[in-house]
Amino acid sequence: MEHNVSLITMLAGGFGLALIFGFIAEKIRLPALVGYLFAGIVMSPATPGFAADMELAPQLLEIGVMLLMFGVGLHFSLKDLLAVKKIALPGAVVQMGLATGLGLGIASWWGWTFGESLLLGLSLSCASTVVLLKALETRGILDSMNGRIAVGWLVVEDLATVLVLVLLPPLAGALGGNSPTADASMPLWYVLGLTLLQVAGFIAVMLLVGRRLLPWLLLQIAKTGSRELFTLSVVAAAIGIAYGASVLFHVSFALGAFFAGTVMRESDLSHRAAEESLPLRDAFSVLFFVSVGMLFDPLVLVDEPLHVLAVVGIIIVGKGLAAVFIVLAFRYPLNTALTVAASLAQIGEFSFILAGLGLALGLLPQEGMSLVLAGALISIALNPLVFGLVQPFKAMVLKRSALARRLEHRADPLAVLPTSTEKKYLEGQVVVVGFGRVGRRITSALQQRHIPFVVVEQNRERVEQIRAEGLAAVSGDSGDPGTLIQAHIAKASMLVIATPDPLNVQRMVEIARTLNPGIEVVIRTHSANAMQIFRREGLGEVFFDEEELARGMKNHILSKFAPVHEAVHQPAHGH
Secondary structure (H helix, E strand, O other): OOOOOHHHHHHHHHHHHHHHHHHHHHHOOOOHHHHHHHHHHHHOOOOOOOOOOOOOHHHHHHHHHHHHHHHHHHOOOHHHHHHOHHHHHHHHHHHHHHHHHHHHHHHHHHOOOHHHHHHHHHHHHOOOHHHHHHHHHHOOOOOOHHHHHHHHHHHHHHHHHHHHHHHHHHHOOOOOOOOOOOOOOOOHHHHHHHHHHHHHHHHHHHHHHHHHHHHHHHHHHHHOOOHHHHHHHHHHHHHHHHHHHHHHHOOOHHHHHHHHHHHHOOOOOHHHHHHHHHHHHHHHHHHHHHHHHHOOOOOHHHHOHHHHHHHHHHHHHHHHHHHHHHHHHOOOOHHHHHHHHHHHOOOOHHHHHHHHHHHHOOOOOHHHHHHHHHHHHHHHHHHHHHHHHHHHHHHHHHHHOHHHHHHHOOOOHHHOOOOOEOHHHOOOOEEEEOOOHHHHHHHHHHHHOOOOEEEEEOOHHHHHHHHHOOOEEEEOOOOOHHHHHHOOHHHOOEEEEOOOOHHHHHHHHHHHHHHOOOOEEEEEOOOHHHHHHHHHOOOOEEEOOOOOHHHHHHHHHHHHHOOOOOOOOOOOEOO
């Protein structure tokens, strides 16, 4: 008996080739998704040899989109975004606008229509969160201030792209494509209004009903003790809500899955939901990238090399320069500007989703999809090199350019303590580096005991908040001698490193002990390996255990001061 096994053939070929090429990509220090994309290219009809069923690719692509967007929603953190909102929100919007404008301009020059040019520009404007997180984790800077700004920036880009995915179908007709949401005779304002009303209705249902019902259902299923049922419930929620949103509210699968993830995040079981669904999400994300690769025509590299070069230039140079100027305009140091620029110098999954939607709506030619994919492959492959050039480039320009030195050490009122700061914060004080969860608990305990302290924090927004509370704080890179000097480390009694950034710890301790040989050092770390290294090198008192970390650091610090400062009073400034 003959069977139609095209789906099984595609799954077997897709997973098998993705495994091989993904392994090769990791071995040569590239993200595995480059290998997944290459597996799709090998399976596509555009390359010789095995060709998968192209009719199945769009459906597998949609399932991959649903689970990818569900994962984005599940890990979406409004708190992380709000921590850097003053730079991430305007920065991402302006940078996306500039990148879209560059893509629009260059494609219009090629002779593309306005709609096609706009879609290309939008597809080039959003970077890949997957690639960024891997790059930051590899370099150990995910929890640093630069890492938080880059992640917050991409969160805004993701939200903006979700909005574009919502508005694109009703606008497709006006842009020269095929709108699936309404009759072409309907006025544009009516189509847009109807779309926004449907989206608002879906969001309202999710917030009023889903926000209560979904966590409750997860809890009831978790009580059964069945791991399989729990995993099934998470996947069913992701795909079911995405499908229901499309059928009932006529919104995209992507938006439905994204909100399913954000609502599920409200549950106390959200971490378990993320963990249990991860294998299936990973599997279908692999198929997503394989399916995207199948849409790529390698001949575009031969037929239109200048077009490919222009696209790569916009992604790496155009977006990078835009990010540098924006970050510097917000008075952040050159190092932060270069790190954010390197973070954005690539495109990935959201670009594929946008390009795929544009292809389906008749707003993007096949060449456009191939250009987006070529730009993604090249920019992702070059991204480790771009990141690796940040520090050498910074060192070179600081050595040769007086302007660069001024930008790195510009006059900033938040980078120095006010002249009215009392003497007790300038001598014998505690210098606390980092004002996150652990830093807050430590400074709160110091404040209760009336022990003077100065906070060093790279996030300017946090420094503004700290000073508004009447406390002493300076903004800047704690690995820079100038920043610690402004915190008067030379006459401090203790340095408390409450940030989990292992790269700067040794440098901070060296600077502190050079300026103040007798200073006591207390260090926080999340890494057992780093703890052993710090203790072996005698950098200071090291605390590692996650549960007792803040409490142990706090008790150790207080034991060194009590009851010496019992009679000393806060606030930070004399009046």
